[in-house]
Amino acid sequence: EAQVTQNPRYLITVTGKKLTVTCSQNMNHEYMSWYRQDPGLGLRQIYYSMNVEVTDKGDVPEGYKVSRKEKRNFPLILESPSPNQTSLYFCASSLGRRGELFFGEGSRLTVL
Amino acid sequence: GDSVTQMEGPVTLSEEAFLTINCTYTATGYPSLFWYVQYPGEGLQLLLKATKADDKGSNKGFEATYRKETTSFHLEKGSVQVSDSAVYFCALSGSGGTSYGKLTFGQGTILTVHP
Numbered sequence: 152e153a154q155v156t157q158n159p160r161y162l163i164t165v166t167g168k169k170l171t172v173t174c175s176q177n178m179n180h181e182y183m184s185w186y187r188q189d190p191g192l193g194l195r196q197i198y199y200s201m202n203v204e205v206t207d208k209g210d211v212p213e214g215y216k217v218s219r220k221e222k223r224n225f226p227l228i229l230e231s232p233s234p235n236q237t238s239l240y241f242c243a244s245s246l247g248r249r250g251e252l253f254f255g256e257g258s259r260l261t262v263l
Numbered sequence: 264g265d266s267v268t269q270m271e272g273p274v275t276l277s278e279e280a281f282l283t284i285n286c287t288y289t290a291t292g293y294p295s296l297f298w299y300v301q302y303p304g305e306g307l308q309l310l311l312k313a314t315k316a317d318d319k320g321s322n323k324g325f326e327a328t329y330r331k332e333t334t335s336f337h338l339e340k341g342s343v344q345v346s347d348s349a350v351y352f353c354a355l356s357g358s359g360g361t362s363y364g365k366l367t368f369g370q371g372t373i374l375t376v377h378p
Binding site: 155184194195199241 | 267297304305306307308309312352365366368369370371
């Protein structure tokens with residue numbers, strides 16, 4: 152089954168404690184990206200990757216890092232989380248630049 | 264830059280009522296337009312799309328027509344069901360050079376359908 156898998160689905164952490172949200176896709180997609188969803192703001196892109204070892208900032212990259220060492224994986228790293236990063240995070244992948252995005256089920260992060 | 268504006272929600276309807284969710288956009292060039300749906304506790308799923316002017320996307324009884332002259336992509340359904348209760352997002356994929364795998368989303372419209 153074609154899917155994008157994120158882990159963890161739910162996480163409560165404290166300010167400053169580094170965490171990583173993993174994302175993996177099994178569709179051999181070149182493009183992967185991370186979004187955060189906040190009430191009234193829709194989804195905003197954090198980072199994207201066009202292929203292995205090629206990443207770039209989206210609209211709200213501050214406080215986040217990413218890496219793309221393998222085509223299927225695109226982890227999101229919060230080096231020092233802060234309460235304003237409390238949000239619902241989605242990983243997505245697509246075959247082409249303007250193709251349909253396939254989303255993971257989301258990771259709800261709370262930073263205390 | 265690109266932007267998408269959706270009608271304010273939430274929208275509450277009775278079963279079998281007609282649904283319209285308005286969506287307008289601002290973009291340069293010729294964007295592709297999408298409607299995504301998010302059911303409770305799930306990720307977003309593509310509902311329908313249109314890639315050029317006057318195209319009509321349709322799926323599961325929902326329809327939307329790409330209107331370049333009014334920069335709109337309104338979502339409609341003739342008879343909603345309780346199972347249509349979800350959050351609906353209008354989105355565009357720009358034709359600009361930096362639009363790699365990126366969608367620009369509206370703020371989302373919560374739809375609740377009562378029996």
